[in-house]
Amino acid sequence: MxxxxxxxxxxxxxxxxxxxxxxxxxxxxxxxxxxxxxxxxxxxxxxxxxxxxxxxxxxxxxxxxxxxxxxxxxxxxxxxxxxxxxxxxxxxxxxxxxxxxxxxxxxxxxxxxxxxxxxxxxxxxxxxxxxxxxxxxxxxxxxxxxxxxxxxxxxxxxxxxxxxxxxxxWQQMQRIAPDERIFAKVSQLRRGEYYFSMANLLKNKNFPWVLRAAKNKPDAVFAIAGGGSLTEEAKRLGLADLPNAVYLGYVSDGEAKALMHHCKAFLFPTLYEGFGIPPLEAVACGAPRILVSDTPCMREVYGDCAGYIDLKTNHGYVDDATSPKQDAALLLARYxxxxxxxxxxxxxxxxx
Structure with a gap:
């Protein structure tokens, strides 16, 4: 045939x-x-x-x-x-x-x-x-x-x-070498002492939640990667003067890998996704913890390997007690x- x-x-x-x-x-x-x-x-x-x-x-x-x-x-x-x-x-x-x-x-x-x-x-x-x-x-x-x-x-x-x-x-992340120079470029970033997110202005990515989390936790640094007019959006929301919100602009793949590896947690408060790959990439890069929105899609993809944010009640608060129930290796083995x-x-x- x-x-x-x-x-x-x-x-x-x-x-x-x-x-x-x-x-x-x-x-x-x-x-x-x-x-x-x-x-x-x-x-x-x-x-x-x-x-x-x-x-x-x-x-x-x-x-x-x-x-x-x-x-x-x-x-x-x-x-x-x-x-x-x-x-x-x-x-x-x-x-x-x-x-x-x-x-x-x-x-x-x-x-x-x-x-x-x-x-x-x-x-x-x-x-x-x-x-x-x-x-x-x-x-x-x-x-x-x-x-x-x-x-x-x-x-x-x-x-x-x-x-x-x-x-x-996630295996594409294995081909990327981490670029640790980002920590010399941005003096506010100290390894293991910041929360990391990758943002844009698409409404499903829920950038305002990260800003509110930064406002509610002024003693912690929130590193935000992404281009566009994030600072303008922060002004529109009345959250432009947060000294602990560090805007990194576009970062290279190597910088992103280093940032994921050394963060306290990777934040992904999405409102809607078909899959939502960034937290998986963060785990592959060695992020000690991922915090994702509590939605059916995120539950399916990340199971017990993530901490969950209930966006119906949590309008901007990072709970350091929220921990995954399973080891990240189980997540990586799944995909x-x-x-x-x-x-x-x-x-x-x-x-x-």
Whole structure:
């Protein structure tokens, strides 16, 4: 029987790396060691370079870039090649797609209150269109947690048997060397004596909670990494003059690893996630403790290996008595890109 060819939308290789792109990159790297030659191809727009794989073929196709490439050139390649699509970043072509799509979460549908300005509303409208299209057109859907699977079924009526869970993992952190120079650059940081969080202005990340925690614990240092207008947001909230809140701006991967390793605890008071990978990365870097929001997703992913923040009653307080019940090694053993790649391969083999 002729082998099904799966052609991956590789446009993410030209995008700034966030959790979605990281998932795609690491999953393909691990999948390369499992698939037979000719089974999987990565298709990229002009000027976007994919890695060199052993068994996965890479192809540059088309003349467009960005969203136009995704919507026109990528489906043209699928037709030309007679291949099925594998789209790993929440987006498929509106027309001409048959295959598997990854939906990382449906936050734009579940929490429209997070997207109230014009840009947010437009982004939410586009993503909700994509969710509906994927629910209708994708042969199969992959998501990153059982929680997210339930959300897709709840909001888009997709039968559970059409959805498979392929988790995130953490092994990419092993390739990063910690950059301890951050402690010389920022005099307020002393190893083992600060709380660390990675923030942005997305409402689900709940940056205000970290500021309130800093206000309520003035004798402790709160190190906050992230770009954008965090200080402007702090001014808007009336929390701009906290001497124990240290804004680090964007930090390198090596600096983040050092900061995670030496913190008192890594804070992740998220309001909504499909998986929530930063605390897992923090544990992989040696963080002695992670404190995450008490939500179904966080409970599923982190189990008894985290301390939990009840955001219904805790509006900004770090409880140093909140401790995990299980060792971090159990958490790390639960997730690996190799396991996830095998789960993806099982889906590819089933969906011929």
């Amino acid at each position: 002729e082998q099904t060819v799966w052609a991956v939308d590789g446009s993410f290789f030209g995008q700034r790396i966030s959790g979605i792109q990281r998932y795609s990159i690491e999953l393909l790297s691990a999948l390369d060691g499992l698939v037979s030659s000719g089974m999987v191809e990565v298709v990229t727009p002009p000027g976007v370079r994919a890695p060199v794989y052993q068994n996965i073929k890479t192809v540059t196709f088309g003349t467009r870039t960005g969203l136009a490439w995704q919507q026109w050139d990528y489906p043209a390649y699928l037709k030309y090649r007679g291949a099925k699509g594998l789209a790993t970043c929440n987006v498929i072509p509106v027309f001409g797609f048959q295959g598997i799509a990854v939906v990382h979460d449906v936050c734009y549908r579940a929490r429209p209150d997070f997207y109230t300005d014009l840009r947010g509303r437009l982004s939410a409208a586009w993503h909700r269109l994509q969710y509906r299209r994927i629910a209708h057109a994708a042969q199969h859907i992959i998501t990153v947690s059982e929680f997210s699977k339930r959300e897709i079924t709840r909001y888009y009526g997709v039968a559970p048997e059409r959805i498979s869970v392929v988790y995130n993992a 690996s890109w190799k396991k996830s790649a095998q789960a993806l391969l099982d889906v590819l083999q089933q969906q011929k």
